[in-house]
Amino acid sequence: MEILYDVLVVTHLLGMATLVSGVVTRVVAPSAPSGMILLSGAGAQALTGVALTGIASAGLVDTEVDNTKIAVKLVVAVAVLVLAHVVWRRPSAGRGIVGSLAGLTLANVLIAVFW
Numbered sequence: 001m002e003i004l005y006d007v008l009v010v011t012h013l014l015g016m017a018t019l020v021s022g023v024v025t026r027v028v029a030p031s032a033p034s035g036m037i038l039l040s041g042a043g044a045q046a047l048t049g050v051a052l053t054g055i056a057s058a059g060l061v062d063t064e065v066d067n068t069k070i071a072v073k074l075v076v077a078v079a080v081l082v083l084a085h086v087v088w089r090r091p092s093a094g095r096g097i098v099g100s101l102a103g104l105t106l107a108n109v110l111i112a113v114f115w
């Protein structure tokens with residue numbers, strides 16, 4: 001199960017990279033379809049995050065789960081998912097939406113590393 005967990009961690013990090021690349025695409029090429037990139041990254045984060053938590057909570061790997069930290073990350077990730085959906089459905093969405101999405105993504109990285 002360790003190998004599956006590690007593969008999910010790698011996928012989780014690639015999901016974060018996808019979110020960042022969606023934000024960068026949006027900034028350097030505003031007319032490019034960055035909504036689908038953002039939605040894919042946000043979806044990957046939510047799915048892999050829940051899978052990682054499930055495996056760790058079940059005691060299948062030697063990793064402690066902090067339920068408060070995970071709950072906060074999940075709430076932030078759902079907000080990111082909603083904002084990514086808004087950008088996907090409405091490509092003309094303002095800078096504030098993408099800025100909030102970028103800020104919340106950064107918040108989840110900081111929570112993951114420093115909490």
Ligand code: HEM
Nearest residue numbers: 016045046049050052053073074077080105108109112113
């Ligand atoms: C925008 C959404 C998210 C971002 C940007 C994000 C980012 C990260 C990053 C950068 C790490 C690696 C931290 C480290 O190894 O020190 C990490 C680990 C982790 N994340 Fe997330 N995350 C997100 C959403 C979620 C969600 C929704 C969950 C659970 C419901 C979750 C659960 C976890 C877990 C369990 C780990 C630990 C993996 C390990 O054992 O190293 N994440 N996350």
